[in-house]
Amino acid sequence: MSTSRHPVALRLEQRVGSATRLLATVMVLPLVDGIFPALVVAGVLGSATGVVETGILIFGGSATAAVILAEMDGTRREMVTSVLLIGAVIIPVAAVEAALAPTLQGLLDLLVFERFAGLVILTIAAKTASSEIGEYLPSPGVIIGLGLVASFDPSGFALETSTEYVVNGTAAAAVGVGFALSIALLSPHLRGRVDIDRFRFGSAVALGVLALPILLGPFDLMQTDAPVALAVLAVTTLFAYDPNAEGVGSADGDDAPDDGDGPADGSADEGETDGSESTDSDESDTDAPGEPPLDAPPEGPSPVVDDDVAVLANGGEGRESDDDATDPFADDDSRAPWL
Numbered sequence: 001m002s003t004s005r006h007p008v009a010l011r012l013e014q015r016v017g018s019a020t021r022l023l024a025t026v027m028v029l030p031l032v033d034g035i036f037p038a039l040v041v042a043g044v045l046g047s048a049t050g051v052v053e054t055g056i057l058i059f060g061g062s063a064t065a066a067v068i069l070a071e072m073d074g075t076r077r078e079m080v081t082s083v084l085l086i087g088a089v090i091i092p093v094a095a096v097e098a099a100l101a102p103t104l105q106g107l108l109d110l111l112v113f114e115r116f117a118g119l120v121i122l123t124i125a126a127k128t129a130s131s132e133i134g135e136y137l138p139s140p141g142v143i144i145g146l147g148l149v150a151s152f153d154p155s156g157f158a159l160e161t162s163t164e165y166v167v168n169g170t171a172a173a174a175v176g177v178g179f180a181l182s183i184a185l186l187s188p189h190l191r192g193r194v195d196i197d198r199f200r201f202g203s204a205v206a207l208g209v210l211a212l213p214i215l216l217g218p219f220d221l222m223q224t225d226a227p228v229a230l231a232v233l234a235v236t237t238l239f240a241y242d243p244n245a246e247g248v249g250s251a252d253g254d255d256a257p258d259d260g261d262g263p264a265d266g267s268a269d270e271g272e273t274d275g276s277e278s279t280d281s282d283e284s285d286t287d288a289p290g291e292p293p294l295d296a297p298p299e300g301p302s303p304v305v306d307d308d309v310a311v312l313a314n315g316g317e318g319r320e321s322d323d324d325a326t327d328p329f330a331d332d333d334s335r336a337p338w339l
Contacts, residue, residue, distance in 0.1 A: 020082045021069040026063045027086055027176065031093050035120055036169075040101040041108065041115040042214055047268065049227045052175055057207055057229065059176020060183075062128060062200035068183045069191055079184040087177035088169040091170055101205040102160045109151040114145025114214055121211035173199035193245045202236020274279025 030036040035058060044050045072079050120140045127134030183190065210229040 007305045016298070019067060020074065020086075021080065022071060023064065023067045023180070024086045024089075027059055027090055027180065028069055028093075030058045030224055031090065033139070033141040035124070035140055036094060036172075037101060037104065038113070038117040038120055038147070040098050040165060040169055041105050042114045043110075043115075044210075044214065045165070045172055046097075047224060047225065049230070051168050051172045053206075053210055053229045054225065054226035055076055055172040055175025056179050056233065057203065057210060059173060059181035061207075062196070062203035064176075064180050065183050065194070065199060066196045068180065069187055069194060070196060072184075072187075076188065077183060079187065080181060082176065083180045083184050086182070088178060089174045092306035094173035095166050095170040098165045099161045101165045101169070102162045103158070105150060106156040106158045106160070107154055110146070110155045110189075112151035113147050116143055116150065118214035119143050119213045120147075121207055125204040125211065128207065129201055172232060190241075193242050195240045195242070202240065205231075205235065206232040206236065250308070 022129055036054075039045060039054055047052055055263050068083075069081065072082070076296075092270060098226065120143050126137055207230045210231050213224070
């Protein structure tokens with residue numbers, strides 16, 4: 001089955017409760033802990049490739065796929081409705097945070113803050129890949145807080161906004177919601193065929209590739225417009241998907257055959273069989289001991305017993321038979337040496 005037992009995900013699930021709340025927490029988390037505003041300020045959403053990578057890897061990614069495939073129950077329509085309700089909250093909030101990004105940029109030294117933004121992505125990648133390593137790393141919110149303190153510069157403060165930032169931020173959130181919708185729609189086919197842990201590790205690698213251009217920006221390394229992170233995620237999806245694996249089944253319940261004669265697993269037949277056996281056993285218990293059952297076949301003739309046994313049974317008098325009269329060894333003394 002397509003389940004993931006990542007300790008961080010298990011702790012989050014225990015705190016939140018239901019699968020819908022868990023999915024909402026996973027998708028809203030980038031907006032709450034400051035990861036999404038940090039990426040907007042760092043200029044990651046400056047291109048269409050950055051918008052798609054941010055939407056899939058930050059709002060979507062392995063955590064969203066794991067929750068939908070391994071935790072959410074119900075029909076496909078119910079899962080799609082839950083994702084749309086979550087998207088109705090995420091997209092407007094992302095648009096507001098993107099609108100405030102230019103004002104935040106005026107308060108920060110971007111050259112310093114971008115390094116912390118890259119560290120945030122690497123921290124998330126490490127926590128996603130290994131929970132043991134993640135135990136020794138600070139939370140993303142702490143890193144962003146340290147970055148705000150280290151890069152704070154109030155000299156350039158000005159209230160302003162940018163339509164480009166709003167559009168790109170809204171588009172990134174919409175891409176993340178679209179990714180979750182696609183997983184929900186394909187969940188009956190993907191369950192049991194996608195290795196969640198393998199997809200999770202590949203997503204961590206893609207996040208690391210996304211962070212490298214931000215960290216190495218001053219050195220002009222890894223500065224490319226090619227969607228390297230998306231390519232890594234595509235290869236990861238290819239290796240995590242096994243089309244020959246046995247799926248768990250449709251969430252809509254349309255795959256179960258129903259011919260109107262009872263359940264397909266034969267449970268009713270077993271019940272009927274058990275009832276008939278109990279009835280037969282009750283009837284057999286009422287029969288007198290020693291009497292054969294009514295449906296038993298008639299007994300055949302009794303077998304012929306040995307002559308000595310018959311003699312003893314008749315009080316020592318044996319039955320004469322034709323074989324005794326014609327026995328060649330009865331009075332033939334010439335055959336005595338042979339005996």
